Amino acid sequence: MATLRDVAREAGVSVATASRAINGHSNVTGPTKAAVLAAVKKLNFVPHSGARSLTRRKTDTVGVILPDLFGEFFSEIIRGIDLVAHESGMHLLLGNMHGSTHETAAAIAAMRGRVDGLLVMPPDVKPELLSGYLDPALPTVLLNYDAGSLDLPFVAVDNYHGAYAMTEALLARGAKQVVHIAGPKHNRDARDRQRGFADAMAKIAQVQSPAILPGDFSEESGAQAARLLVQGRLPADAVFAANDQMAVGLIAELAASGMSVPGDIMVAGFDDIPLARHLNPSLTTMQVNIDRLGSTAMMMLLRILRGETLAAASATILTPTLVARGTTGGGAGSIMVEKAPVLGARA
Amino acid sequence: MATLRDVAREAGVSVATASRAINGHSNVTGPTKAAVLAAVKKLNFVPHSGARSLTRRKTDTVGVILPDLFGEFFSEIIRGIDLVAHESGMHLLLGNMHGSTHETAAAIAAMRGRVDGLLVMPPDVKPELLSGYLDPALPTVLLNYDAGSLDLPFVAVDNYHGAYAMTEALLARGAKQVVHIAGPKHNRDARDRQRGFADAMAKIAQVQSPAILPGDFSEESGAQAARLLVQGRLPADAVFAANDQMAVGLIAELAASGMSVPGDIMVAGFDDIPLARHLNPSLTTMQVNIDRLGSTAMMMLLRILRGETLAAASATILTPTLVARGTTGGGAGSIMVEKAPVLGARA
DNA sequence: GATCGCAGGGTAACCGGTTACAATGGCAAA
DNA sequence: TTTGCCATTGTAACCGGTTACCCTGCGATC
Numbered sequence: 001m002a003t004l005r006d007v008a009r010e011a012g013v014s015v016a017t018a019s020r021a022i023n024g025h026s027n028v029t030g031p032t033k034a035a036v037l038a039a040v041k042k043l044n045f046v047p048h049s050g051a052r053s054l055t056r057r058k059t060d061t062v063g064v065i066l067p068d069l070f071g072e073f074f075s076e077i078i079r080g081i082d083l084v085a086h087e088s089g090m091h092l093l094l095g096n097m098h099g100s101t102h103e104t105a106a107a108i109a110a111m112r113g114r115v116d117g118l119l120v121m122p123p124d125v126k127p128e129l130l131s132g133y134l135d136p137a138l139p140t141v142l143l144n145y146d147a148g149s150l151d152l153p154f155v156a157v158d159n160y161h162g163a164y165a166m167t168e169a170l171l172a173r174g175a176k177q178v179v180h181i182a183g184p185k186h187n188r189d190a191r192d193r194q195r196g197f198a199d200a201m202a203k204i205a206q207v208q209s210p211a212i213l214p215g216d217f218s219e220e221s222g223a224q225a226a227r228l229l230v231q232g233r234l235p236a237d238a239v240f241a242a243n244d245q246m247a248v249g250l251i252a253e254l255a256a257s258g259m260s261v262p263g264d265i266m267v268a269g270f271d272d273i274p275l276a277r278h279l280n281p282s283l284t285t286m287q288v289n290i291d292r293l294g295s296t297a298m299m300m301l302l303r304i305l306r307g308e309t310l311a312a313a314s315a316t317i318l319t320p321t322l323v324a325r326g327t328t329g330g331g332a333g334s335i336m337v338e339k340a341p342v343l344g345a346r347a
Numbered sequence: 348m349a350t351l352r353d354v355a356r357e358a359g360v361s362v363a364t365a366s367r368a369i370n371g372h373s374n375v376t377g378p379t380k381a382a383v384l385a386a387v388k389k390l391n392f393v394p395h396s397g398a399r400s401l402t403r404r405k406t407d408t409v410g411v412i413l414p415d416l417f418g419e420f421f422s423e424i425i426r427g428i429d430l431v432a433h434e435s436g437m438h439l440l441l442g443n444m445h446g447s448t449h450e451t452a453a454a455i456a457a458m459r460g461r462v463d464g465l466l467v468m469p470p471d472v473k474p475e476l477l478s479g480y481l482d483p484a485l486p487t488v489l490l491n492y493d494a495g496s497l498d499l500p501f502v503a504v505d506n507y508h509g510a511y512a513m514t515e516a517l518l519a520r521g522a523k524q525v526v527h528i529a530g531p532k533h534n535r536d537a538r539d540r541q542r543g544f545a546d547a548m549a550k551i552a553q554v555q556s557p558a559i560l561p562g563d564f565s566e567e568s569g570a571q572a573a574r575l576l577v578q579g580r581l582p583a584d585a586v587f588a589a590n591d592q593m594a595v596g597l598i599a600e601l602a603a604s605g606m607s608v609p610g611d612i613m614v615a616g617f618d619d620i621p622l623a624r625h626l627n628p629s630l631t632t633m634q635v636n637i638d639r640l641g642s643t644a645m646m647m648l649l650r651i652l653r654g655e656t657l658a659a660a661s662a663t664i665l666t667p668t669l670v671a672r673g674t675t676g677g678g679a680g681s682i683m684v685e686k687a688p689v690l691g692a693r694a
Numbered sequence: 695g696a697t698c699g700c701a702g703g704g705t706a707a708c709c710g711g712t713t714a715c716a717a718t719g720g721c722a723a724a
Numbered sequence: 725t726t727t728g729c730c731a732t733t734g735t736a737a738c739c740g741g742t743t744a745c746c747c748t749g750c751g752a753t754c
Contacts, residue, residue, distance in 0.1 A: 360733075360734085361733065361734045361735075362734090362735095363733070363734060363735080363736095364732080364733055364734075367732095367733090374731070374732060374733085375732075375733085376731090376732070376733095379732080379733085398739085400739095401738095401739040401740065401741090402738075402739050403739090404739080460740095
């Protein structure tokens with residue numbers, strides 16, 4: 001492995017000159033620079049990033065710390081981040097807080113000294129716990145999380161207004177009795193969606209205590225809700241599930257019980273997972289541009305790293321958009337073949 | 348940011364002793380070690396990884412270079428890798444070869460000096476091109492790719508036998524005229540699947556030139572194939588698509604044309620994407636344990652890094668398993684609610 | 695012709711760890 | 725009491741870049 005000394009010797013110059021030539025400083029003559037670059041190519045020299053980060057006090061790397069994520073949510077976030085990072089010559093160091101608080105602390109600590117900044121998506125644990133682990137000297141942007149009392153910039157999805165809009169749309173479609181299937185109680189997204197639903201019901205339909213069934217974002221909890229509805233204990237002509245997964249489970253169970261969607265009952269979800277458009281009937285849902293969550297956060301971090309004094313606790317709120325499909329009567333009964341993202345190089 | 352010198356001063360010892368205490372060397376007395384660790388905690392000291400990698404000549408980081416990937420394939424691979432890496436205290440540096448050969452070279456070069464080893468999943472470009480960019484001194488494991496002439500260890504999916512088995516199953520179900528929808532011509536997975544199909548047809552059904560329609564792994568190309576079939580130009584009672592995406596497009600188009608699946612025609616795919624089990628009828632396909640692709644490769648790399656002289660060009664072949672569902676008459680006509688992975692913390 | 699200014703380039707001191715080698719001191723053996 | 729050995733600890737030289745500072749030599753100026 002060639003070092004800068006090797007390159008300097010090969011080019012017949014000093015290490016200082018070699019370093020300057022390589023980094024494009026102005027005080028090097030054309031011929032000298034050419035000789036150095038020739039030596040670089042000849043020796044296949046690549047600067048040792050560790051040594052470099054020692055003196056320059058930066059690593060050109062940002063740490064990305066995510067909770068346990070599955071499916072496309074994970075890949076889309078990374079894609080969004082990578083897109084921006086790549087343009088700026090930044091590298092991504094991946095860290096996973098495997099649920100536990102202890103792991104979170106470890107993941108953050110492990111990043112110290114390796115990265116110039118951090119993108120952190122906190123799990124559902126009490127978020128204030130994070131403040132103890134985060135290094136105030138390390139620029140950090142929070143993902144999908146309202147920093148609240150923490151004085152940090154963040155990017156989040158406007159779950160509240162998304163849920164409000166969806167509820168409003170269901171009512172506009174003529175629904176009289178809308179039931180909400182909630183997500184996990186400790187989940188911030190879930191709580192915001194529930195609030196949006198409840199407020200819309202109160203303001204628009206003058207219903208002060210709308211029906212809310214418990215759920216945990218799993219298909220099974222959607223199916224359970226369906227069983228309650230089928231038993232007729234709860235009159236409903238529309239169901240707004242806090243996420244698409246539950247809507248999927250709900251619809252399957254309703255179909256198994258002979259109920260027609262949207263004929264007997266309308267259904268709506270949240271997230272617009274890829275499966276949503278392929279259901280039969282296709283699922284009305286709120287679309288969240290997940291990759292933008294990542295790219296926006298990365299852009300904010302870059303601005304901070306460049307020294308722009310991004311107002312502390314500045315935030316970007318991404319608004320989800322409503323996609324009306326079959327389960328609210330908006331689409332055809334057959335499988336809809338909308339334009340779906342191709343799977344790429346992968347078979 | 349505290350340095351080792353600070354810690355040493357705080358604990359009243361030399362930097363050597365501090366370093367030894369922190370790294371758990373044996374030749375440090377209990378009290379001394381305790382004093383150092385107390386100082387570490389007090390100063391919130393975290394060793395600078397750059398400085399460390401300078402002397403230790405290792406970074407505890409592995410580079411992961413993937414092509415442009417979408418959806419769960421990407422996340423499952425990373426999940427598999429992370430699982431193993433995490434156990435061994437390794438970090439993951441992400442790199443994306445955005446398609447072009449130039450980007451690939453850049454991605455690999457950027458990793459030099461930052462990582463102890465490399466996991467590379469080559470895109471569809473001529474794989475031998477890689478050999479010029481890879482550093483022979485850097486342990487490298489190839490993902491989902493038969494190293495062929497390159498003398499590198501790799502992990503791959505047995506596409507050939509998977510396709511062979513699927514074709515065999517279709518024939519066993521009574522199909523007489525099986526049509527294959529191929530993937531991109533330059534794609535290795537696609538070619539292997541096509542070979543498996545052709546060989547099975549030749550050996551089992553004594554059909555020497557089975558019908559093969561062109562495709563590119565996209566839904567649309569599946570739909571196009573369906574149109575050809577509906578026009579009746581090509582008699583067929585079963586279709587084996589080279590991937591699930593195409594099968595999805597195919598089924599949608601067949602349904603739109605009033606053809607019944609599996610009544611009029613059976614359909615099978617490959618990959619077992621999450622959508623497969625939710626189709627109506629659900630899709631028969633070959634299941635590939637994508638996360639195992641990642642974890643296996645990472646384990647191989649770790650063994651190499653530990654100095655085990657893994658036989659050069661050693662390989663692990665992962666065998667996909669057949670999942671019989673509705674589109675080959677194996678399941679019910681309604682949406683099947685199999686156990687699907689929960690979306691995790693994500694809404 | 696002597697002085698000055700400045701551009702090009704060299705020397706060496708860093709950055710923050712690790713570790714070879716040297717030094718110290720305590721205790722047992724002679 | 726002296727010597728020797730071993731366990732601990734300290735000193736300083738690295739690892740491979742970057743850059744402050746100094747030196748050289750040139751043409752321009754007086």
